[in-house]
Amino acid sequence: MTWPELQQELTRGQVAPVYLLYGEEKYLLAQAVKALKETLLSPEAEPFDYQEFAGEDLVPESLSVLASTPPVLGRKRLILIKNARLDGEALVTYLTHPSPTACLVLIAPGNIDRKGKVFQLLQKVGRCVDFAPLKPGALARWLAQEARRMGRKIEGPAAMALAQAAGNLQQGILELAKLDLYLPPGTPITLQEVQALVPAALASDTIFQMVDALGSGRAEVAIGLCRRLLAAGEAPLGILGMMVRQFRLILQAHLAGPDSPDLAVALHLPPFVAQKVARQAARFSPEAASEVLELFLQTDVDLKTGAGNPAFLLERAIWAATRRGKRVG
Incomplete structure (x- = not known):
């Protein structure tokens, strides 16, 4: 139950x-x-x-x-x-x-x-x-509901960033209370406020910007953000884990149908995030996404066995992954 x-x-x-x-x-x-x-x-x-x-x-x-x-x-x-x-x-x-x-x-x-x-x-x-841990999309919806109860509106990207930074509802509500105390009454909570007032949100948002750039085929941007994350002390295996997650979502989008009106429900994501994944699925075919996941598996082995500098291994994986996508638009 x-x-x-x-x-x-x-x-x-x-x-x-x-x-x-x-x-x-x-x-x-x-x-x-x-x-x-x-x-x-x-x-x-x-x-x-x-x-x-x-x-x-x-x-x-x-x-x-x-x-x-x-x-x-x-x-x-x-x-x-x-x-x-x-x-x-x-x-x-x-x-x-x-x-x-x-x-x-x-x-x-x-x-x-x-x-x-x-x-x-x-x-x-x-x-x-x-009372299992809420998935990020569900956690963001709970936080938006709590914000409304406080008399605030929180923008979708801001709620998602807060959810990712907090990790659970209890911490999310504590951070939401801080935002409510800091901002003038009635002011909407934007992504900028979350990034400024919830330190973990900036790192969390950076990693999502990186995987978004990766899924969109923007290798230079993804590599720049990857370097920033490594400089901030993020674990290489943690970064790779998020890269794997993004391409699993792309595969799941193909299975559900990228144009399906129920895609957000199938992926357990907010609608605006699911739309991004659908656009990325147009760039990477199921076969290409599967190849990228195999490539990431080898990168995982290389990182765990010390086969090279972690930054080099991650950047090589990013370049190889984006080359498997097709140009669209």
Whole structure:
């Protein structure tokens, strides 16, 4: 289950007896806990019917006793366990017969064994909500939504640059709050403001400018930006990884159809970025894009085995890649 699906259920008043919340998007996970509190507990009921524990401090055998205690003022008791351990017979026993007067919320760190006995039981009697990292396009849309909530408009390229720089929603909202404090009320947030006020955005934007130049066949521009990234301390393998990603997107665009109205959805990208990829797909045929990926694979091997100076290997790959594209327009 995803966070939007959980929201829909809670809006309808549907509350499961048990929830497992896990994943890296901590901001959305915290929003889910807040939504559960608001659904089950009034402000007056919370001091009596809400309890929070750390998994390492909770005696497993006490879980059934806690959950079987009737609520005082709320619909149900809400019991939250952070860093929950998803093992032990006490938890399995409780999941077999969960209390009808309690809602148990387990927040689990790290990787989840989806094939394990406890996870299977949780899926059967409750809800398992995955707060997986948002892809850049989805993260940019969330940040644009948060900006609107603040009374701001953020331009598409600015939202994308902020998403790439932040890496997750929690950090993105913190950076958005800084921008909101700095700019005059009502002023739109542009790419220039993001680059000026969010240091990581400038490096992030540079690497996207580089792969855009690469995909557009502008070798000299791509090499200049590559040199700038290396001088700023970017890892050669990281730069190559972004080059690989761009040509995988070009291949995926061919599979989806470069003229498809659903291309942005298929590529999980904002529409303006998907349009760029479609134009690049017109330059590189599927066969040419596949050849470029093979070339990048050899570059990866050369970088890892120290077969040459990293700057030289990357520049050679850029020149060779752009030569496989055709001139258009």
